[in-house]
Structure formats: structure tokens, C-alpha cells
Amino acid sequence: MPIENIPEIYFEDSKVNPDVFVYDFKMNNNVVKSKVNLSMHMFSFLQVGKKQVHFADTAVAVNKNQSLLLKKGNWLWTELLDTDAIYYCKLLFFSETKLSEFYNKHVNNLKPSKNEVGYFVIENDSYIMSYLNSLATINEAPAIFKYNLLSVKFEELMLYLINKYGSKFELFLQSLISKQISPFKKVIENNVYSNLKLEEIAFLCHMSLSTFKRHFINEYKTSPGKWLQDKRLLKAKEILKEGQLKASDIYLDFGYNNLSNFSIAFKNKFGFNPSEIPS
Incomplete structure (x- = not known):
């Protein structure tokens, strides 16, 4: 099975590597354990269907009531249709640079994180649903304006999740910045x-x-x-x-x-x- 390089395969211009990027992913057939090389950290906002992912020494399954923040690296993804004839999720990618900028600006004096789990599960709520609707409108904007808006929306989302999950989320962000790979x-x-x-x-x-x-x-x-x-x-x-x-x-x-x-x-x-x- 070939390895998919994500998000690169979604870029319209291969020479452009944005620090924050959004993509609407849709399909109409089940895909079991596809190999993915994820070069950026990624939010996966599942809206229709079911998803299971394996990363290093861990695995997690979610449905449309939950979203995932995934660490960059090698993953196995299983994506399944539900009762509908389509699978749909909105993907929000962000770079190490963008994460470090946010972390240095908003997170203060945490102890070193021992977290080695490659994902963080987010329970969807009314804010998340409203947030996804706002991302949909940004997609139609001109390129530079779209990038600037996405940067603001990325910061907004991260601040909301820190407010919702507190130090648990902050420690996970710290683990994303570290370069350690599971033994x-x-x-x-x-x-x-x-x-x-x-x-x-x-x-x-x-x-x-x-x-x-x-x-x-x-x-x-x-x-x-x-x-x-x-x-x-x-x-x-x-x-x-x-x-x-x-x-x-x-x-x-x-x-x-x-x-x-x-x-x-x-x-x-x-x-x-x-x-x-x-x-």
C-alpha cells in the first residue's frame, strides 16, 4: 500500500508550504488502515462517518461527536462510512512554527511533559460546530487574506481548548513541541x-x-x-x-x-x- 504524504497531496501549489492550512476531505468508500505520513500537526473534525487511527504505541477511534488533534508522524488511518453514503471531515493543519509561536505567547512555565500519546480527543460542542461553520466561509477568500484569517482562527481555537481542557491540553501541546519519538x-x-x-x-x-x-x-x-x-x-x-x-x-x-x-x-x-x- 503506498504512503500518502499529507497535507502535501492537498496543496494546489507544491512550492507553497503554509504554516496553517484547511482542507475539506470527502470520500464515498471505506478505507482500512491507509498509511499516512503526516508532516504537520492536524485537527480532524469528523462530521460524517467513523475514524480509527494508530500512532506508534497507541490507537483511538472516534465518531462525529468527537474531533482529534493528531501529532505529526506516521499513522495508520481507517475511515468508515456511517449510515450515509459519504465520509466527510474538515482538516486543519498547522506547523511547528505556528505552534511554537502560540505556545510562547500563551502558555506559561509548565513542567516538562512526559506525555507520549500522539492524539488529543476533543468533545464536539456548540462552539466547535460554530467554529467549523466559520472555517467554511474563509475558504472562499483570496489567498493572502485567507491565510491571515486562518492564523487568527487557529489562535482562537487553541485559546478555546486551553480554556476548556486547561493544563491537560497545555501539556499535550508541550509534548508536540518536543522531538522525542516513542522507543x-x-x-x-x-x-x-x-x-x-x-x-x-x-x-x-x-x-x-x-x-x-x-x-x-x-x-x-x-x-x-x-x-x-x-x-x-x-x-x-x-x-x-x-x-x-x-x-x-x-x-x-x-x-x-x-x-x-x-x-x-x-x-x-x-x-x-x-x-x-x-x-
């Missing part, structure tokens, strides 16, 4: 029980699959495929032993495309079928 092992071990494939985990580590495998073997002294399979099957066995769920309920959650493959791997590991698990 390799933290990314791996926080995706052990996900349904992500090796290639997708490698992408979240900012590595090619071959580089990822080399790093993994150096760190864990075994191949990533075997290590992940063993961990996931052991967890699946624990869940099945509780008796609340069947193999058909959980095989997708552990990265298997069908029940048959899961059952074969399970029997090869433990010597009996998932349906025969001892109580």
Missing part, C-alpha cells in the same frame, strides 16, 4: 495484542519491514513473526479459557484473516483446537 520496544509491546500486521507495526516505528526485522531480532533474539504469534496465541488462550467468548469472536482481534487459520495456529501451538480448551 522501539514501547511501540512493539503496546501493539502485541492488536490485529496489526508486521508491516504496519514497522511503519509505525518509521522503519522498512527489513530494517524492522533486523532491529527486532537484535532486541528480542527471535523473529518478530514467531514472537508476536506466540504472545497473541497465549492471550487468546487466556480469553477463551474464561468461557465468555468463542474463537469465532476473537480471531480477527489477533490478526488472523479467518477462523481456520487461527484454529490451525492455535492447535500447532497448544496441541488442541480452540473449541477443546480445558476449563
Whole structure:
């Protein structure tokens, strides 16, 4: 699957890299785990549909009642239609420069942030809905006037979110400014029980699959495929032993495309079928 460079693919002029940029994204089909290289921090104001994102060692899902502020970097995005035949979200991008300007102007003397989560969930309210309507009118303005208005609107939004979420939001902003990337092992071990494939985990580590495998073997002294399979099957066995769920309920959650493959791997590991698990 190709990597999408966002927001660059949305720029009308590839030579222009604005510090703040808004784009209306629409589609009429589901897209599952597309690879995205996000070069700017981004607000995603979902208006119709559902969205799930994976970043390094974390994942989050939202619907139209929530919005997201996403840290720049490599993401896996799943975007799903809801009852309507269209998916629609308004995207607001901003640069490190724009963030630093705002932070230095409005945020005072915080302790260093230890936050490593790549997203901040925003609960949509009447202000957010009014704000989105105001962004829609700006889109029709001439280029330089539009940029100046967007700069003001960006500052307005950030001030509102600081007022609404307080130090929690301020600390998240501070974490966006830091250049730290989640450690390799933290990314791996926080995706052990996900349904992500090796290639997708490698992408979240900012590595090619071959580089990822080399790093993994150096760190864990075994191949990533075997290590992940063993961990996931052991967890699946624990869940099945509780008796609340069947193999058909959980095989997708552990990265298997069908029940048959899961059952074969399970029997090869433990010597009996998932349906025969001892109580």
C-alpha cells in the first residue's frame, strides 16, 4: 500500500508550504488502515462517518461527536462510512512554527511533559460546530487574506481548548513541541495484542519491514513473526479459557484473516483446537 504524504497531496501549489492550512476531505468508500505520513500537526473534525487511527504505541477511534488533534508522524488511518453514503471531515493543519509561536505567547512555565500519546480527543460542542461553520466561509477568500484569517482562527481555537481542557491540553501541546519519538520496544509491546500486521507495526516505528526485522531480532533474539504469534496465541488462550467468548469472536482481534487459520495456529501451538480448551 503506498504512503500518502499529507497535507502535501492537498496543496494546489507544491512550492507553497503554509504554516496553517484547511482542507475539506470527502470520500464515498471505506478505507482500512491507509498509511499516512503526516508532516504537520492536524485537527480532524469528523462530521460524517467513523475514524480509527494508530500512532506508534497507541490507537483511538472516534465518531462525529468527537474531533482529534493528531501529532505529526506516521499513522495508520481507517475511515468508515456511517449510515450515509459519504465520509466527510474538515482538516486543519498547522506547523511547528505556528505552534511554537502560540505556545510562547500563551502558555506559561509548565513542567516538562512526559506525555507520549500522539492524539488529543476533543468533545464536539456548540462552539466547535460554530467554529467549523466559520472555517467554511474563509475558504472562499483570496489567498493572502485567507491565510491571515486562518492564523487568527487557529489562535482562537487553541485559546478555546486551553480554556476548556486547561493544563491537560497545555501539556499535550508541550509534548508536540518536543522531538522525542516513542522507543522501539514501547511501540512493539503496546501493539502485541492488536490485529496489526508486521508491516504496519514497522511503519509505525518509521522503519522498512527489513530494517524492522533486523532491529527486532537484535532486541528480542527471535523473529518478530514467531514472537508476536506466540504472545497473541497465549492471550487468546487466556480469553477463551474464561468461557465468555468463542474463537469465532476473537480471531480477527489477533490478526488472523479467518477462523481456520487461527484454529490451525492455535492447535500447532497448544496441541488442541480452540473449541477443546480445558476449563
